[in-house]
Amino acid sequence: MRSSPPLNLDAIRSALATQSLGQRIELHDQLDSTNREAVALAQAGAEHGTIVLADSQTNGRGRLSRHWYSPPGINLYCSLIIRRTIDDHRMSEWLSWLPLITALAAAEAIDTVAAAHIAVKWPNDLLIGELKTGGILCESGRATGTGSFQVIGIGLNVNGELLSFPPELHAIATTIRHVTGRMIDRNCLLSNLLSELEVCLDELLLRGPERLRLAYLTRCTTIGKIVKATLRQGNEFVGLAQTIESDGSLKIVEHPIPSDGRTAEVQLLRAGDIVHVRT
Numbered sequence: 001m002r003s004s005p006p007l008n009l010d011a012i013r014s015a016l017a018t019q020s021l022g023q024r025i026e027l028h029d030q031l032d033s034t035n036r037e038a039v040a041l042a043q044a045g046a047e048h049g050t051i052v053l054a055d056s057q058t059n060g061r062g063r064l065s066r067h068w069y070s071p072p073g074i075n076l077y078c079s080l081i082i083r084r085t086i087d088d089h090r091m092s093e094w095l096s097w098l099p100l101i102t103a104l105a106a107a108e109a110i111d112t113v114a115a116a117h118i119a120v121k122w123p124n125d126l127l128i129g130e131l132k133t134g135g136i137l138c139e140s141g142r143a144t145g146t147g148s149f150q151v152i153g154i155g156l157n158v159n160g161e162l163l164s165f166p167p168e169l170h171a172i173a174t175t176i177r178h179v180t181g182r183m184i185d186r187n188c189l190l191s192n193l194l195s196e197l198e199v200c201l202d203e204l205l206l207r208g209p210e211r212l213r214l215a216y217l218t219r220c221t222t223i224g225k226i227v228k229a230t231l232r233q234g235n236e237f238v239g240l241a242q243t244i245e246s247d248g249s250l251k252i253v254e255h256p257i258p259s260d261g262r263t264a265e266v267q268l269l270r271a272g273d274i275v276h277v278r279t
């Protein structure tokens with residue numbers, strides 16, 4: 001079996017067709033977390049589009065304080081620094097859509113490079129079938145003198161074998177190579193991802209979320225499913241995932257519909273985690 005082509009700056013740059021994303025790329029053999037490093041760089045003034053890339057992470061951060069499994073030589077772990085001037089009244093729209101459009105861009109790039117159909121589970125899990133092949137973690141910050149920034153962290157399970165996952169991930173994770181049977185060039189995948197993401201970021205900035213919302217809906221496997229959400233107070237809510245609203249929230253309608261004449265409860269979920277219960 002061929003091994004995964006190494007990460008290489010020249011190979012990434014030769015396929016890069018972006019204006020701003022990836023004009024500066026910091027490539028490391030190992031970091032604790034590319035997100036942590038990108039936040040530190042942003043606080044020190046690093047420019048929009050700077051990418052931090054690592055071949056492995058010792059303390060990869062996942063959503064909801066989870067750990068992100070990050071072995072060397074097979075996957076993509078990267079973080080992007082975003083600095084855009086956003087009007088105050090559009091900031092919350094920008095922050096809510098960043099993770100969703102990153103998932104959309106990553107799905108498009110994987111489709112192009114690996115011919116694997118990727119679905120998105122709201123808000124930003126990348127799935128093949130019902131198994132996770134990637135995740136996004138966005139963080140925001142502000143530093144004196146350099147203004148506000150966002151860091152978009154992307155982790156993709158690319159060329160690993162299923163058996164190399166720790167046992168607790170066996171039933172929930174997969175890799176692109178496992179599904180396609182092909183070794184994927186991570187350099188090419190990253191260049192494509194950056195191009196797709198730049199287009200999505202410009203669209204969100206210049207035209208707002210509507211066209212992205214429609215594109216996201218066609219990829220989103222959550223819509224039409226019965227889902228279980230954990231609400232802020234800790235109680236669970238089961239309902240039909242009906243649509244994504246213009247602010248990126250997931251609209252869930254109580255299921256089963258109450259039989260006592262009561263109107264079905266509706267929840268608009270802005271963040272958090274859901275479980276797909278069934279179609």
Ligand code: BTN
Pocket residue numbers: 032033034035036057059060061062063064066068076077078079125134135136137153154155156
């Ligand atoms: C999730 O829990 O689904 C989000 C996982 C995000 C992991 C990526 S790997 C690159 C970047 N650096 C981190 O520490 N986390 C993100």
